[in-house]
Amino acid sequence: MARLGVGLRPRVLLAMVLTGAVTLGVAALALLGPLETRLRHDASSNVITAVLGAIPAFDDAVTPKRRIDPGAVGVIARALARRTGARVAVVDGAGNRVTDTDPEVIDPFDDARLALASGHTVHDYRFGRLRVATTVRIAGHRYALVLRKRLNEVASANRVVRDAFLVAAGVGLATALLLGVGLSSGLVRRVRKLRDSAQQMEELGLEAPAPVDHSRDEVGALARTFAAMQSRLRREEASRRSFVATASHELRTPLASLDGMLELLRDDISSQPVDIDDARKRVVQAQEQSLRLGHLAADLLDLSRLDAAIELRSEPVELAELGRAVVAEFDHRSVREDRPVQFDAPPEPVWATGDPGSIARIVRILLDNALRASPAGERVTIEVGAGEDGRATVAVSDRGPGVPERERELIFERFQRGETAIGQGFGLGLAIGRELATRMGGSLELAPSGPGARFVLHLAADEITSPIATP
Incomplete structure (x- = not known):
């Protein structure tokens, strides 16, 4: 010292x-x-x-x-x-x-x-x-x-x-x-x-x-600020450790699966005669695990950017046009899985203020979850419009099993999946979506509905270009 x-x-x-x-x-x-x-x-x-x-x-x-x-x-x-x-x-x-x-x-x-x-x-x-x-x-x-x-x-x-x-x-x-x-x-x-x-x-x-000082002066304020900073650092450290532990676990599972499939593929290729059908099956499974790892890496990258508090853009975004572009990305999948996507929007443009890439990311997350939750043959609906409070909204609805009442907030936490979740997700999508919405001054919530689930993204309407911003 x-x-x-x-x-x-x-x-x-x-x-x-x-x-x-x-x-x-x-x-x-x-x-x-x-x-x-x-x-x-x-x-x-x-x-x-x-x-x-x-x-x-x-x-x-x-x-x-x-x-x-x-x-x-x-x-x-x-x-x-x-x-x-x-x-x-x-x-x-x-x-x-x-x-x-x-x-x-x-x-x-x-x-x-x-x-x-x-x-x-x-x-x-x-x-x-x-x-x-x-x-x-x-x-x-x-x-x-x-x-x-x-x-x-x-x-x-x-x-x-x-x-x-x-x-x-x-x-x-x-x-x-x-x-x-x-x-x-x-x-x-x-x-x-x-x-x-x-x-x-x-x-x-x-x-x-942590220091304790109840005096109402500058030193007391400094002590309380120091204690609050220490408490926040503890929470962040606990979140970081939980994140690292969960991410390590989530990475270990697909990596182990990928390693096992590649080993089986090697055995198939090494055997005489070569089992082509089984080898093809192993390649498809390996590709699925590779894609899963890619999605996890993308989610982790999004989370790291959110934690780094990288500033998002704020500009007018036409939600109907953006929504149609995202739906077009899922056309092939919706046809292949027999889960049609219905897109509803008013005839006039719906303008909101936000980051175009982040809004598109949230809509992709909601649409991907809805396609996985909906049974085959059931329709997934995307609606663009204005809420009762005058804000611009994007709502995604499905006909799946829905979300139990006790899990309505749990599913928005990192690495948390509901009991009725379908598919091999990591429990990061909704957490990323809500944090992005909050960073843009909006919100992402699970609205009451039935059957199925209805997620609604609320964004501030653009005051200059959007007709919903005028009384």
Whole structure:
């Protein structure tokens, strides 16, 4: 056995883990990065809103003489600092601090100058710290309201989400791995059973036990297909063995008879004086056995072609003309045996679809059987027409002993002859006829009749040329 490469189980597991890892990686890129940006943006918006909301309060931070009141400015700044959790300072145009909630920290307040110069609120985010600067008017002069805040809650929330995501990713990958192990183990076990069954069939032949898998998935369907194939091969092998055994037996009988007759003929020729009459009798008998062997060889050749599923032709066939041609082949025999053949057909052509040679072969088989079954002086009838279902038909009737009810299907099997069969046949003709009819999409059946037997060949009517195909 060839050495196996990487097994199915590790490949399934690797595929599941890689799929999960890629999915989680894409989800992380799509979630964690935008999440931090969104959290920072929301925190900045809240702080800026609080700063802008505090601007009107500075209108009252003046003394009675309409000068800036540093104490009142400091109160407003500290209130804003408590509300936002940030450092708040008020700076004049020269960079001097009017108030600062955290004066010990050095800050150039460069954004304050930018806000005073532009007259707009400016903000940025540097090194984890939010900076906001806007202008306020106190006692008729412009000052810069500056705010500094570290967005620690943003980083903290992002870490919490990231840690939770990593835990969920780990759990997901572990779950996928466990599911993959279970799925791949079951799948590999079932595939190995199929492989073992195939190896057993290779070692033991068709008698090896067939695989059993009732699951309704692809592997189960494969196992059932494998079992059905094995069962069909068993039937075909049994049919082949039966065919070979029966054919050998059927060949042995005429060969032995032919050998005995030739030996007697040799004795007749060797004796003195030569027995001419007996020799002639032996020659006739030998010719009969030779013809019998020829018929058997032809039947076996037909069966081999049927078993090989050689495609038959499909073309319009005029049944009345074909039937007359086959009847003409039996004219000499029917006169010699005193069994006249009556041919009945409608005046208009009867067209069917099929293989002309196969149809003629079936009619020959039926007519040969009818001539052998009918007593001398009795008529054999061939009728061409249309059945009640609109199909074209060829019916052959005789006045022989008929077929017992229990043998009506048996006689269509290979090497099976009925109890009332007459003559030295091999039990192949009707089997060949039915298989040919089936291959052409028709049927060959024994119709109820009495006395005698009536065999009817049904074929599809040709839809273009046959008048029976039109209502």
